[in-house]
């Protein structure tokens with residue numbers, strides 16, 4: 001066989017040197033690290049170094065610049081350069097010789113899916129929280145070297161591309177780099193391969209930082225194999241993971257904060273309460289793993305307009321977290337059932353989302369799309385002024401999971417089992433997700449709300465059905481007919497306490513003068529209709545002093561009962577009000593179990609049964 005070798009000379013001006021980071025941890029016990037960022041080939045313009053304000057997968061701003069200190073800048077000859085702090089998160093360095101090295105220290109003590117934390121056990125890095133970058137050079141390649149503290153056996157776990165040096169990694173561009181959380185510690189690994197439904201194998205590894213043995217991690221890996229096989233059965237194939245494998249970064253060490261964050265070729269999951277030494281603990285870990293791995297398709301590659309490319313300088317708003325997060329929530333529960341783990345069960349897990357949305361008055365104020373657009377104020381967002389989100393917001397996780405349940409059952413119902421939500425997800429993958437493989441860090445074809453509607457019409461071959469579903473349940477304020485749909489799968493939905501008097505969900509605290517209302521009172525409740533709200537003090541209930549026991553006793557009365565209240569307002573005025581109780585809107589779902597018809601059993605098996613086996 002002839003082998004033709006073509007020598008291509010290097011063209012230095014065509015490929016500028018990567019932006020190079022050197023990361024050291026001189027005093028991990030003091031919770032700071034040092035980063036040196038070297039940028040060459042700058043020409044004459046000042047370097048604009050900046051920190052991110054947001055992080056992929058999080059929707060509020062976090063102002064990561066606040067933890068930077070001891071910042072210095074140097075030119076290529078090592079001469080110290082002056083700099084100006086031009087914006088809250090931007091530093092400009094001029095007067096250089098084409099090369100600038102920025103050196104800074106950064107404090108961090110929160111090991112979760114968004115922030116940075118370092119201590120004597122690990123350095124846990126979400127890149128936007130730790131790494132400065134250069135405005136205008138977002139498409140330059142990046143090379144990063146981690147230098148573990150002296151005397152440690154720390155290694156590096158990440159979806160970044162490996163090199164011959166086990167401590168040096170690369171990224172093709174800023175988007176990929178910022179999406180690549182990195183755990184540097186004495187972790188335990190377990191690697192495995194799973195053949196996809198299309199016959200193509202995918203490689204996986206668990207990177208576990210916790211007080212566990214290799215045997216525990218290998219046992220967890222066996223469970224994860226079953227799960228990822230079931231997840232791939234929805235889509236018909238695994239994505240092509242860019243460094244050649246997918247990494248589960250699992251940090252179950254004591255000083256983490258519970259979180260789970262999806263990335264393109266990895267997930268970062270933190271939870272101090274997971275105990276991998278027991279079977280029960282390993283099962284508990286699957287809940288977040290099932291959810292986050294589903295994101296490898298849904299949101300990382302099947303990605304909505306608004307998140308692509310991710311803007312690190314501000315909040316990112318999108319139409320469709322009800323699908324990106326809510327449908328992922330739905331499948332996270334469903335796929336555990338299909339894989340035979342079923343720890344939540346469809347009634348407690350999936351039905352609970354439906355009943356929460358059915359009774360939640362907030363959906364009359366914001367549609368699922370508008371709940372998604374509220375994410376920058378709800379997703380780990382902090383402000384000091386109060387909001388009334390307790391009565392105007394339903395999480396797009398809950399709302400979206402309820403929509404997924406309604407849509408899955410509606411498609412099965414309409415097509416007599418010929419199609420399901422799996423077919424919808426698979427078509428979204430084929431239309432929008434697969435093109436993502438063209439360029440690491442970017443999605444080829446982000447979807448719009450209209451794309452989602454059109455794709456549904458294609459799956460069910462009925463445009464009117466898709467329009468009706470989107471108009472009413474996604475852009476409108478209705479809920480699917482869960483009672484009828486779940487009955488097809490052998491479940492009955494009915495009011496939990498139809499004969500019990502209900503005043504509404506009111507947060508109360510015992511006050512010297514009675515009961516003080518501690519949060520905005522939800523709309524469409526007897527308490528709201530009676531004119532009660534935040535900071536009112538209920539002085540008497542039915543002529544008796546207001547106590548928590550007296551308030552709880554309202555549930556022993558009947559719907560329709562009128563209860564006189566005395567209220568003291570903020571201004572000190574005392575007013576009389578009448579609380580007219582309604583029927584408790586709480587719904588409950590029962591399993592017909594042995595009483596199911598053959599048709600119901602077949603419907604349920606097709607829905608909850610394994611597709612991978």
Ligand SMILES: [Zn+2]
Pocket residue numbers: 262291292295324325328
């Ligand atoms: Zn998620």
